[in-house]
Protein backbone atom coordinates (compact mmCIF):
# COMPACT_ATOMS: atom_id res chain seq x y z
CA UNK A 1 0.00 0.00 0.00
CA UNK A 2 1.24 3.41 -0.88
CA UNK A 3 1.94 5.86 1.87
CA UNK A 4 0.95 9.44 1.53
CA UNK A 5 0.77 12.57 3.54
CA UNK A 6 -2.55 13.91 4.69
CA UNK A 7 -2.42 17.56 5.49
CA UNK A 8 -4.68 20.50 6.08
CA UNK A 9 -3.71 24.12 6.11
CA UNK A 10 -0.12 23.19 5.51
CA UNK A 11 0.05 21.06 8.62
CA UNK A 12 0.75 17.45 8.14
CA UNK A 13 -1.87 15.44 9.98
CA UNK A 14 -0.33 12.08 9.53
CA UNK A 15 -0.06 9.30 7.06
CA UNK A 16 -2.89 7.39 5.61
CA UNK A 17 -3.23 4.60 3.24
CA UNK A 18 -3.67 6.18 -0.16
CA UNK A 19 -5.04 3.19 -1.95
CA UNK A 20 -7.96 2.76 0.39
CA UNK A 21 -8.46 6.50 0.48
CA UNK A 22 -8.77 6.37 -3.28
CA UNK A 23 -11.06 3.39 -3.36
CA UNK A 24 -13.57 4.87 -0.95
CA UNK A 25 -13.64 8.33 -2.34
CA UNK A 26 -17.17 7.70 -3.53
CA UNK A 27 -16.60 9.22 -6.93
CA UNK A 28 -17.38 6.37 -9.27
CA UNK A 29 -18.33 8.43 -12.28
CA UNK A 30 -14.71 8.46 -13.35
CA UNK A 31 -12.91 10.67 -15.79
CA UNK A 32 -13.31 10.34 -19.51
CA UNK A 33 -10.94 8.00 -21.28
CA UNK A 34 -9.72 10.97 -23.22
CA UNK A 35 -8.21 12.42 -20.03
CA UNK A 36 -6.57 9.09 -19.36
CA UNK A 37 -5.15 9.02 -22.85
CA UNK A 38 -3.75 12.53 -22.52
CA UNK A 39 -2.05 11.68 -19.25
CA UNK A 40 -1.00 8.11 -19.96
CA UNK A 41 0.16 7.98 -23.58
CA UNK A 42 3.25 10.15 -22.98
CA UNK A 43 4.25 7.58 -20.35
CA UNK A 44 4.14 4.68 -22.78
CA UNK A 45 7.81 4.87 -23.77
CA UNK A 46 9.13 5.52 -20.24
CA UNK A 47 7.03 2.67 -18.85
CA UNK A 48 8.14 0.32 -21.61
CA UNK A 49 11.77 1.25 -21.08
CA UNK A 50 11.45 0.59 -17.36
CA UNK A 51 9.64 -2.69 -18.04
CA UNK A 52 12.44 -3.84 -20.36
CA UNK A 53 15.01 -3.12 -17.68
CA UNK A 54 12.91 -5.01 -15.14
CA UNK A 55 12.20 -8.17 -17.07
CA UNK A 56 14.90 -8.07 -19.75
CA UNK A 57 12.63 -9.48 -22.41
CA UNK A 58 10.77 -7.65 -25.16
CA UNK A 59 7.64 -9.84 -25.17
CA UNK A 60 7.35 -9.86 -21.42
CA UNK A 61 7.83 -6.09 -21.26
CA UNK A 62 5.14 -5.59 -23.88
CA UNK A 63 2.67 -7.73 -21.94
CA UNK A 64 3.58 -5.97 -18.74
CA UNK A 65 2.93 -2.54 -20.21
CA UNK A 66 -0.31 -3.68 -21.80
CA UNK A 67 -1.55 -5.06 -18.51
CA UNK A 68 -0.47 -1.89 -16.74
CA UNK A 69 -2.51 0.27 -19.09
CA UNK A 70 -5.53 -2.02 -18.79
CA UNK A 71 -5.38 -1.93 -15.00
CA UNK A 72 -4.79 1.81 -14.92
CA UNK A 73 -7.69 2.52 -17.25
CA UNK A 74 -9.96 0.38 -15.09
CA UNK A 75 -8.76 2.09 -11.95
CA UNK A 76 -8.68 5.59 -13.40
CA UNK A 77 -12.09 6.43 -11.94
CA UNK A 78 -10.50 6.00 -8.54
CA UNK A 79 -7.31 7.87 -9.37
CA UNK A 80 -7.23 10.85 -7.08
CA UNK A 81 -6.87 14.01 -9.12
CA UNK A 82 -4.03 16.19 -8.02
CA UNK A 83 -1.88 13.26 -7.00
CA UNK A 84 1.10 12.08 -8.92
CA UNK A 85 -0.17 10.27 -12.01
CA UNK A 86 3.26 9.20 -13.24
CA UNK A 87 4.17 7.64 -9.90
CA UNK A 88 0.76 5.95 -9.88
CA UNK A 89 1.39 4.38 -13.32
CA UNK A 90 4.89 3.23 -12.36
CA UNK A 91 3.49 1.73 -9.16
CA UNK A 92 0.94 -0.27 -11.13
CA UNK A 93 3.61 -1.46 -13.53
CA UNK A 94 5.94 -2.44 -10.72
CA UNK A 95 3.20 -4.27 -8.80
CA UNK A 96 2.17 -6.09 -11.98
CA UNK A 97 5.78 -7.08 -12.54
CA UNK A 98 6.02 -8.51 -9.02
CA UNK A 99 3.22 -10.94 -9.81
CA UNK A 100 4.72 -11.97 -13.15
CA UNK A 101 6.82 -15.09 -13.56
CA UNK A 102 10.08 -13.15 -13.70
CA UNK A 103 8.98 -10.98 -10.80
CA UNK A 104 8.12 -13.96 -8.62
CA UNK A 105 11.43 -15.57 -9.48
CA UNK A 106 13.23 -12.36 -8.58
CA UNK A 107 11.43 -12.01 -5.26
CA UNK A 108 12.55 -15.54 -4.43
CA UNK A 109 16.20 -14.69 -5.05
CA UNK A 110 16.50 -10.99 -4.24
CA UNK A 111 17.79 -11.64 -0.76
CA UNK A 112 20.79 -13.54 -2.10
CA UNK A 113 21.44 -10.75 -4.56
CA UNK A 114 21.79 -8.14 -1.90
CA UNK A 115 23.93 -10.35 0.31
CA UNK A 116 26.32 -11.24 -2.50
CA UNK A 117 26.60 -7.63 -3.35
CA UNK A 118 27.58 -6.63 0.17
CA UNK A 119 30.57 -8.96 0.00
CA UNK A 120 31.94 -7.88 -3.34
CA UNK A 121 31.36 -4.18 -2.90
CA UNK A 122 34.46 -2.07 -3.20
CA UNK A 123 34.48 1.51 -2.06
CA UNK A 124 35.75 4.11 -4.44
CA UNK A 125 36.19 7.45 -2.87
CA UNK A 126 38.30 9.02 -5.55
CA UNK A 127 36.35 10.42 -8.46
CA UNK A 128 36.73 8.47 -11.66
CA UNK A 129 35.67 11.27 -13.89
CA UNK A 130 38.12 10.59 -16.72
CA UNK A 131 37.10 6.93 -16.74
CA UNK A 132 33.40 7.70 -16.79
CA UNK A 133 33.97 9.92 -19.79
CA UNK A 134 35.68 7.04 -21.54
CA UNK A 135 32.84 4.63 -20.86
CA UNK A 136 30.63 4.48 -23.92
CA UNK A 137 26.88 3.93 -23.93
CA UNK A 138 27.18 0.22 -24.61
CA UNK A 139 29.50 -0.26 -21.65
CA UNK A 140 27.19 1.75 -19.43
CA UNK A 141 24.27 -0.42 -20.52
CA UNK A 142 26.18 -3.53 -19.60
CA UNK A 143 27.13 -1.96 -16.29
CA UNK A 144 23.49 -1.16 -15.52
CA UNK A 145 22.45 -4.65 -16.59
CA UNK A 146 24.86 -6.25 -14.11
CA UNK A 147 23.28 -4.44 -11.17
CA UNK A 148 21.02 -6.45 -8.90
CA UNK A 149 17.45 -5.61 -9.83
CA UNK A 150 16.74 -3.97 -6.48
CA UNK A 151 19.51 -1.45 -7.14
CA UNK A 152 18.87 -1.09 -10.84
CA UNK A 153 15.25 -0.05 -10.43
CA UNK A 154 16.13 2.65 -7.89
CA UNK A 155 18.92 3.97 -10.10
CA UNK A 156 16.68 4.10 -13.18
CA UNK A 157 13.81 5.84 -11.41
CA UNK A 158 16.15 8.49 -9.99
CA UNK A 159 18.46 9.05 -12.96
CA UNK A 160 16.18 8.40 -15.93
CA UNK A 161 12.73 9.22 -14.65
CA UNK A 162 14.18 11.96 -12.44
CA UNK A 163 11.89 11.02 -9.59
CA UNK A 164 12.38 12.43 -6.13
CA UNK A 165 13.65 9.95 -3.53
CA UNK A 166 10.22 10.11 -1.89
CA UNK A 167 8.45 9.26 -5.15
CA UNK A 168 10.75 6.28 -5.68
CA UNK A 169 10.06 5.17 -2.11
CA UNK A 170 6.31 5.38 -2.81
CA UNK A 171 6.53 3.47 -6.09
CA UNK A 172 8.70 0.70 -4.66
CA UNK A 173 7.12 0.76 -1.19
CA UNK A 174 10.42 1.02 0.61
CA UNK A 175 11.68 3.63 3.08
CA UNK A 176 13.50 6.67 1.70
CA UNK A 177 16.62 5.55 3.58
CA UNK A 178 16.59 2.33 1.59
CA UNK A 179 16.24 4.29 -1.65
CA UNK A 180 19.34 6.26 -0.70
CA UNK A 181 21.46 3.29 0.30
CA UNK A 182 20.49 1.28 -2.79
CA UNK A 183 21.21 4.26 -4.99
CA UNK A 184 24.65 4.77 -3.55
CA UNK A 185 25.47 1.07 -3.84
CA UNK A 186 24.22 1.05 -7.42
CA UNK A 187 26.51 3.93 -8.27
CA UNK A 188 29.45 2.35 -6.48
CA UNK A 189 28.97 -0.80 -8.46
CA UNK A 190 28.80 1.14 -11.73
CA UNK A 191 32.12 2.81 -10.92
CA UNK A 192 33.62 -0.53 -10.08
CA UNK A 193 32.40 -1.98 -13.37
CA UNK A 194 33.87 0.90 -15.35
CA UNK A 195 37.23 0.67 -13.57
CA UNK A 196 37.48 -3.07 -14.11
CA UNK A 197 36.27 -2.99 -17.72
CA UNK A 198 38.62 -0.24 -18.76
CA UNK A 199 41.41 -2.27 -17.22
CA UNK A 200 42.72 0.45 -15.01
CA UNK A 201 44.12 -0.32 -11.60
CA UNK A 202 42.43 1.79 -9.05
CA UNK A 203 44.91 3.67 -6.92
CA UNK A 204 43.98 5.63 -3.90
CA UNK B 205 41.53 13.00 3.15
CA UNK B 206 37.81 12.98 3.03
CA UNK B 207 35.98 16.24 3.43
CA UNK B 208 33.06 16.07 5.82
CA UNK B 209 30.81 17.70 3.22
CA UNK B 210 31.27 14.76 0.87
CA UNK B 211 28.22 13.01 2.29
CA UNK B 212 26.02 15.74 0.82
CA UNK B 213 27.47 15.49 -2.68
CA UNK B 214 25.06 12.93 -4.10
CA UNK B 215 22.09 14.63 -2.45
CA UNK B 216 23.30 17.87 -3.99
CA UNK B 217 23.57 16.35 -7.46
CA UNK B 218 20.17 14.68 -7.11
CA UNK B 219 18.69 18.00 -6.02
CA UNK B 220 17.41 16.48 -2.80
CA UNK B 221 18.73 19.05 -0.32
CA UNK B 222 16.66 21.78 1.24
CA UNK B 223 17.16 25.00 -0.76
CA UNK B 224 19.17 26.63 2.05
CA UNK B 225 21.47 23.63 2.37
CA UNK B 226 21.77 23.41 -1.41
CA UNK B 227 23.15 26.95 -1.39
CA UNK B 228 25.54 26.20 1.44
CA UNK B 229 26.92 23.25 -0.47
CA UNK B 230 27.19 25.34 -3.64
CA UNK B 231 29.22 27.91 -1.68
CA UNK B 232 31.42 25.15 -0.22
CA UNK B 233 32.12 23.81 -3.72
CA UNK B 234 33.80 27.08 -4.63
CA UNK B 235 36.24 26.57 -1.76
CA UNK B 236 36.77 22.81 -1.82
CA UNK B 237 38.34 21.17 -4.86
CA UNK B 238 37.72 17.71 -3.47
CA UNK B 239 33.96 18.18 -3.25
CA UNK B 240 33.83 20.07 -6.54
CA UNK B 241 35.53 17.13 -8.27
CA UNK B 242 33.13 14.73 -6.57
CA UNK B 243 30.14 16.74 -7.79
CA UNK B 244 31.50 16.67 -11.33
CA UNK B 245 32.03 12.95 -11.12
CA UNK B 246 28.53 12.33 -9.79
CA UNK B 247 27.06 14.53 -12.49
CA UNK B 248 28.97 12.68 -15.22
CA UNK B 249 27.86 9.33 -13.89
CA UNK B 250 24.26 10.45 -13.66
CA UNK B 251 24.39 11.73 -17.21
CA UNK B 252 25.97 8.52 -18.47
CA UNK B 253 23.24 6.47 -16.77
CA UNK B 254 20.52 8.65 -18.22
CA UNK B 255 21.87 8.35 -21.75
CA UNK B 256 22.50 4.62 -21.54
CA UNK B 257 19.36 3.83 -19.57
CA UNK B 258 16.95 5.37 -22.04
CA UNK B 259 17.43 2.45 -24.32
CA UNK B 260 14.05 1.08 -25.29
CA UNK B 261 10.98 2.63 -26.81
CA UNK B 262 7.63 0.92 -27.10
CA UNK B 263 7.35 -1.03 -30.37
CA UNK B 264 4.76 0.25 -32.88
CA UNK B 265 2.42 -2.69 -32.29
CA UNK B 266 2.31 -1.84 -28.59
CA UNK B 267 1.41 1.77 -29.41
CA UNK B 268 -1.31 0.51 -31.72
CA UNK B 269 -2.56 -2.10 -29.25
CA UNK B 270 -2.85 0.38 -26.43
CA UNK B 271 -4.58 2.94 -28.60
CA UNK B 272 -7.05 0.30 -29.68
CA UNK B 273 -7.77 -0.93 -26.16
CA UNK B 274 -8.40 2.66 -25.06
CA UNK B 275 -10.84 3.18 -27.91
CA UNK B 276 -12.67 -0.10 -27.37
CA UNK B 277 -12.98 0.67 -23.66
CA UNK B 278 -14.65 3.92 -24.58
CA UNK B 279 -18.31 3.31 -23.86
CA UNK B 280 -19.67 6.66 -24.95
CA UNK B 281 -22.12 6.25 -27.86
CA UNK B 282 -21.05 7.95 -31.08
CA UNK B 283 -24.10 10.22 -31.15
CA UNK B 284 -23.20 11.54 -27.72
CA UNK B 285 -19.68 12.18 -28.87
CA UNK B 286 -20.87 14.09 -31.89
CA UNK B 287 -23.22 16.20 -29.86
CA UNK B 288 -20.31 16.90 -27.55
CA UNK B 289 -18.22 18.09 -30.47
CA UNK B 290 -21.07 20.25 -31.80
CA UNK B 291 -21.68 21.70 -28.35
CA UNK B 292 -18.00 22.49 -27.98
CA UNK B 293 -17.97 24.31 -31.31
CA UNK B 294 -21.11 26.23 -30.38
CA UNK B 295 -19.67 27.07 -26.98
CA UNK B 296 -16.42 28.31 -28.47
CA UNK B 297 -18.34 30.35 -31.06
CA UNK B 298 -20.54 31.88 -28.37
CA UNK B 299 -17.56 32.65 -26.16
CA UNK B 300 -15.75 34.13 -29.14
CA UNK B 301 -18.75 36.26 -29.91
CA UNK B 302 -19.02 37.36 -26.29
CA UNK B 303 -15.36 38.18 -26.32
CA UNK B 304 -15.30 40.17 -29.53
CA UNK B 305 -18.53 41.97 -28.89
CA UNK B 306 -17.12 43.24 -25.63
CA UNK B 307 -16.19 46.87 -25.87
CA UNK B 308 -12.56 47.45 -26.54
CA UNK B 309 -12.16 49.23 -23.25
CA UNK B 310 -10.81 46.04 -21.72
CA UNK B 311 -7.09 45.79 -21.81
CA UNK B 312 -6.19 44.40 -25.26
CA UNK B 313 -3.58 42.16 -23.68
CA UNK B 314 -6.18 40.59 -21.44
CA UNK B 315 -8.47 40.13 -24.43
CA UNK B 316 -5.63 38.40 -26.27
CA UNK B 317 -4.94 36.11 -23.33
CA UNK B 318 -8.61 35.19 -22.95
CA UNK B 319 -8.59 34.47 -26.67
CA UNK B 320 -5.50 32.31 -26.19
CA UNK B 321 -7.24 30.46 -23.34
CA UNK B 322 -10.26 29.74 -25.57
CA UNK B 323 -8.02 28.61 -28.42
CA UNK B 324 -6.23 26.26 -26.04
CA UNK B 325 -9.52 24.74 -24.83
CA UNK B 326 -10.71 24.22 -28.39
CA UNK B 327 -7.46 22.67 -29.52
CA UNK B 328 -7.13 18.93 -30.07
CA UNK B 329 -3.74 19.04 -28.34
CA UNK B 330 -4.09 21.85 -25.82
CA UNK B 331 -0.59 21.59 -24.39
CA UNK B 332 2.84 20.67 -25.74
CA UNK B 333 4.21 19.17 -22.56
CA UNK B 334 1.57 16.83 -21.21
CA UNK B 335 2.18 16.06 -17.58
CA UNK B 336 0.58 16.41 -14.19
CA UNK B 337 4.03 16.53 -12.65
CA UNK B 338 5.51 19.94 -12.03
CA UNK B 339 8.98 18.37 -12.02
CA UNK B 340 8.37 17.42 -15.64
CA UNK B 341 6.63 20.59 -16.77
CA UNK B 342 8.98 23.14 -15.21
CA UNK B 343 12.22 21.77 -16.78
CA UNK B 344 10.47 21.51 -20.15
CA UNK B 345 10.44 25.30 -20.38
CA UNK B 346 14.16 25.56 -19.69
CA UNK B 347 15.91 26.86 -22.78
CA UNK B 348 12.58 27.74 -24.38
CA UNK B 349 12.05 30.90 -22.31
CA UNK B 350 14.49 33.57 -21.19
CA UNK B 351 13.26 33.36 -17.59
CA UNK B 352 12.16 30.73 -15.11
CA UNK B 353 9.42 30.27 -12.56
CA UNK B 354 8.22 27.72 -10.03
CA UNK B 355 5.07 25.66 -10.10
CA UNK B 356 3.03 25.07 -6.96
CA UNK B 357 2.79 21.66 -5.28
CA UNK B 358 -0.77 20.45 -5.89
CA UNK B 359 -0.81 17.34 -3.75
CA UNK B 360 -3.84 17.42 -1.48
CA UNK B 361 -5.40 20.25 -3.44
CA UNK B 362 -8.34 20.07 -5.83
CA UNK B 363 -6.24 21.33 -8.72
CA UNK B 364 -4.43 19.26 -11.30
CA UNK B 365 -1.79 20.30 -13.75
CA UNK B 366 -2.54 19.21 -17.32
CA UNK B 367 0.63 20.58 -18.90
CA UNK B 368 1.94 23.66 -20.62
CA UNK B 369 3.19 25.27 -23.79
CA UNK B 370 5.03 28.31 -25.05
CA UNK B 371 2.76 31.18 -26.14
CA UNK B 372 3.39 34.65 -27.53
CA UNK B 373 1.86 37.88 -26.42
CA UNK B 374 2.77 40.13 -29.29
CA UNK B 375 6.44 39.28 -29.74
CA UNK B 376 6.96 38.30 -26.12
CA UNK B 377 7.37 34.61 -25.38
CA UNK B 378 5.77 33.22 -22.26
CA UNK B 379 4.42 30.10 -20.68
CA UNK B 380 0.85 28.93 -20.62
CA UNK B 381 0.15 26.41 -17.87
CA UNK B 382 -3.10 24.54 -18.02
CA UNK B 383 -4.76 23.43 -14.80
CA UNK B 384 -8.05 21.76 -14.05
CA UNK B 385 -10.45 22.06 -11.17
CA UNK B 386 -13.83 20.31 -11.08
CA UNK B 387 -13.87 19.94 -14.88
CA UNK B 388 -13.06 23.63 -15.43
CA UNK B 389 -9.85 24.65 -17.08
CA UNK B 390 -7.57 27.37 -15.80
CA UNK B 391 -4.76 28.93 -17.82
CA UNK B 392 -1.93 30.70 -16.06
CA UNK B 393 0.22 32.81 -18.36
CA UNK B 394 3.69 33.80 -17.25
CA UNK B 395 5.80 36.46 -18.95
CA UNK B 396 8.88 38.40 -18.06
CA UNK B 397 8.10 41.69 -16.35
CA UNK B 398 8.79 44.79 -18.40
CA UNK B 399 10.61 47.87 -17.13
CA UNK B 400 7.61 50.15 -17.18
CA UNK B 401 5.28 47.82 -15.36
CA UNK B 402 1.72 48.99 -15.11
CA UNK B 403 -0.80 46.77 -13.39
CA UNK B 404 -3.35 45.56 -15.90
CA UNK B 405 -6.69 47.18 -15.36
CA UNK B 406 -9.27 44.53 -14.73
CA UNK B 407 -12.04 46.51 -13.14
CA UNK B 408 -15.57 46.24 -14.40
CA UNK B 409 -14.91 44.01 -17.32
CA UNK B 410 -17.81 42.01 -18.69
CA UNK B 411 -15.85 38.98 -19.65
CA UNK B 412 -17.38 35.58 -19.31
CA UNK B 413 -14.10 34.63 -17.68
CA UNK B 414 -12.43 35.38 -14.44
CA UNK B 415 -9.10 37.06 -15.02
CA UNK B 416 -6.48 37.70 -12.33
CA UNK B 417 -3.28 39.59 -13.03
CA UNK B 418 -0.27 40.14 -10.84
CA UNK B 419 3.43 40.89 -10.96
CA UNK B 420 6.05 39.37 -8.72
CA UNK B 421 9.79 38.76 -8.72
CA UNK B 422 10.32 39.88 -12.32
CA UNK B 423 7.32 37.89 -13.56
CA UNK B 424 4.10 39.13 -15.08
CA UNK B 425 1.31 36.62 -14.52
CA UNK B 426 -2.27 36.29 -15.70
CA UNK B 427 -4.85 33.71 -14.79
CA UNK B 428 -7.83 33.09 -17.08
CA UNK B 429 -10.65 30.68 -16.30
CA UNK B 430 -14.34 29.96 -16.34
CA UNK B 431 -14.02 28.32 -12.94
CA UNK B 432 -15.31 30.12 -9.88
CA UNK B 433 -13.63 33.30 -8.63
CA UNK B 434 -12.75 31.47 -5.41
CA UNK B 435 -10.97 28.69 -7.29
CA UNK B 436 -9.22 31.27 -9.44
CA UNK B 437 -7.86 33.23 -6.52
CA UNK B 438 -6.92 30.07 -4.63
CA UNK B 439 -4.78 28.80 -7.50
CA UNK B 440 -3.37 32.30 -8.02
CA UNK B 441 -2.23 32.50 -4.42
CA UNK B 442 -0.72 28.99 -4.57
CA UNK B 443 1.19 30.09 -7.65
CA UNK B 444 2.28 33.30 -5.97
CA UNK B 445 3.46 31.42 -2.90
CA UNK B 446 5.53 29.05 -5.06
CA UNK B 447 7.30 32.02 -6.65
CA UNK B 448 7.85 34.01 -3.51
CA UNK B 449 11.50 34.04 -2.61
Ligand SMILES: [Zn+2]
Nearest residue numbers: 207209236239
Ligand atom coordinates in the same frame (compact mmCIF):
# COMPACT_ATOMS: atom_id res chain seq x y z
ZN1 LIG C 1 34.60 19.61 0.69
